[in-house]
Every structure is written in structure tokens, then in C-alpha cells.
Amino acid sequence: MHDWTIVVCVKQVPDADEVSIDPETGTLNRAAAAAVLNKPDWNAVEAALELSDAVGGTVTALTMGPPTATEVLATAVGLGCDDGVLLTDRAFAGSDTWPTSRALAAAADKLDADVVICGEESTDSSTGQVPPGIAAHNDWSQLTYVTDLDPNPEDGELVATRDVEGGHEVVAATLPTVVAFAFGENHPRTAGLHRKIYAETEFEPRQWSAADLGIEDEVGLDASPTSVGGMDTASPVDREKQQFDSVDALYDALVEQEVV
Numbered sequence: 001m002h003d004w005t006i007v008v009c010v011k012q013v014p015d016a017d018e019v020s021i022d023p024e025t026g027t028l029n030r031a032a033a034a035a036v037l038n039k040p041d042w043n044a045v046e047a048a049l050e051l052s053d054a055v056g057g058t059v060t061a062l063t064m065g066p067p068t069a070t071e072v073l074a075t076a077v078g079l080g081c082d083d084g085v086l087l088t089d090r091a092f093a094g095s096d097t098w099p100t101s102r103a104l105a106a107a108a109d110k111l112d113a114d115v116v117i118c119g120e121e122s123t124d125s126s127t128g129q130v131p132p133g134i135a136a137h138n139d140w141s142q143l144t145y146v147t148d149l150d151p152n153p154e155d156g157e158l159v160a161t162r163d164v165e166g167g168h169e170v171v172a173a174t175l176p177t178v179v180a181f182a183f184g185e186n187h188p189r190t191a192g193l194h195r196k197i198y199a200e201t202e203f204e205p206r207q208w209s210a211a212d213l214g215i216e217d218e219v220g221l222d223a224s225p226t227s228v229g230g231m232d233t234a235s236p237v238d239r240e241k242q243q244f245d246s247v248d249a250l251y252d253a254l255v256e257q258e259v260v
């Protein structure tokens with residue numbers, strides 16, 4: 001066992017199954033939806049726990065968000081993470097992906113991480129920019145679209161299978177490294193009863209502010225280089241419906257329309 005320090009980034013997002021669009025304003029009705037753990041981050045947590053099962057060490061769940069984001073840390077701790085860190089501060093408000101990844105990178109550095117594992121993307125902003133951003137801020141190696149991890153602790157390397165167009169590639173990264181684990185590529189475990197009770201009753205995350213990380217001037221709206229120019233909703237596309245009595249009839253129709 002080599003005892004790697006593994007950090008898994010988890011984000012609190014509105015439950016996509018409950019988000020609706022306000023017909024008057026055409027904007028997302030986020031407040032009506034429950035806040036839950038970002039779906040791809042279940043895969044990130046599972047990958048982190050499997051890695052620590054293989055090499056030993058600790059898994060710390062890390063989130064940046066309001067105090068209510070403690071709930072996603074508790075979910076991760078219930079699944080088996082050892083600890084949780086909440087980055088919360090008014091100074092973080094309005095951060096786009098650049099300062100968000102700056103804050104997560106500073107926290108990963110403070111935690112002395114060997115490996116940071118993120119989900120592929122969030123379900124509410126979906127940029128996929130945060131994991132490469134963490135790597136860039138800390139000048140660490142990065143592995144994106146990862147479908148499988150194979151630790152090589154003897155050489156201080158993490159070997160990843162990456163999904164690339166038309167196939168896959170196998171890449172070895174020197175630690176410390178940042179992984180974006182592909183959505184749906186492993187089977188997240190369910191929480192054990194005792195761990196879940198601990199997470200929901202006793203667990204309290206460590207809380208760090210921007211000042212604790214020494215990045216007060218590098219986060220928030222003023223430090224965010226992007227701005228949203230406008231927003232609109234798209235009209236639904238009309239769809240044609242046809243029913244077939246048999247698979248053969250369906251196949252013939254698809255051939256006729258040159259779909260197969």
C-alpha cells in the first residue's frame with residue numbers, strides 16, 4: 001500500500017429531473033428543484049474509492065458552494081469518503097469556471113493531493129472546464145474522458161484509459177494529476193448503513209474561506225473573464241410518429257428512408 005492522498009470534487013446541482021422552464025420568462029426554474037449531487041460525480045466518487053481500495057490512502061470530498069452544499073459532501077462521506085471540505089465564502093459568488101477551478105486547485109494543493117478526481121461535467125453548467133482548469137492552475141498533469149484507471153504507485157504514475165474519437169488510448173500521467181472521469185463508466189456503490197448514519201448525523205466538513213486559501217483577489221465576479229451575452233429558449237422540434245405492426249415492417253420503413 002502506498003497511501004495516496006485522493007481528492008474527489010463534487011458539485012451540488014439542481015435535480016435535473018425536477019428543473020422546469022418558467023413559461024413566462026423562459027428561464028430555468030432552479031429554485032423549485034431539490035439540490036443533489038451532480039450525477040457524473042457519482043462516477044468520480046466511485047473511481048476515487050476504487051483507487052484508494054487499490055493503493056491505500058484517504059479520499060477527501062471537496063466542494064465549493066453555499067453552506068447547503070454540505071449535503072453533497074455528506075452523500076460522498078456516506079458512500080465511503082473519509083472526510084469533506086467545503087469552500088464557502090461570499091467572495092466566491094459569481095465565479096465562472098476560471099475562479100472556480102482556481103479555488104478547487106488551491107484547496108487540492110493545501111490538501112497535498114496526489115490525485116484529484118472530478119466528474120466529466122456538471123448537469124447545470126456542463127462546460128467540462130473545471131478539471132482541466134484545476135490542472136492548469138497547479139501546473140499538474142491531467143487525464144480527461146477517463147473510462148478506467150490503473151495505478152502504478154512504484155513509478156508514481158496513474159495510468160488511464162481515455163475515450164477518444166474512434167477508440168481509446170492508454171496514457172500514463174505523473175503525480176500529482178487531475179482526472180475527469182467519464183459519465184457512466186463505472187457502477188457507483190450504494191452507501192453502507194453505518195456510514196450513512198454517520199454522514200447524516202455526526203459528519204461536519206472542514207470549512208475554508210477564500211482568505212484561508214490566500215486567493216481573495218482571484219475569485220468572484222470580478223475575477224471571472226466570461227460574461228453571458230444573452231439567453232433564449234429554442235422552440236420544440238415537430239416529431240413525426242408512426243406505429244408498425246412488426247419489426248420487419250419497421251425495418252423496411254427505415255431502409256426506405258435510408259436510415260439503415
Ligand SMILES: Cc1cc2nc3c(=O)[nH]c(=O)nc-3n(C[C@H](O)[C@H](O)[C@H](O)COP(=O)(O)OP(=O)(O)OC[C@H]3O[C@@H](n4cnc5c(N)ncnc54)[C@H](O)[C@@H]3O)c2cc1C
Binds near residue numbers: 009010038126226228
Ligand atoms: C459565463 C458564465 C457565467 C457564470 N456566472 C455564474 C454566476 O454568476 N453565479 C454562479 O453561481 N455560477 C455562475 N456560473 C456557473 C459556474 O461558473 C459553474 O457552476 C462553475 O464554474 C463550474 O463549472 P461547470 O458547472 O461547467 O463545471 P464542469 O467543468 O462541467 O464540471 C466538471 C466537474 O468539475 C467538478 N466541479 C465543478 N464545479 C464544482 C464545484 N463548485 N465544487 C466542486 N467540484 C466542482 C465536478 O467534479 C464536476 O463534475 C457561470 C458560468 C459561466 C459559463
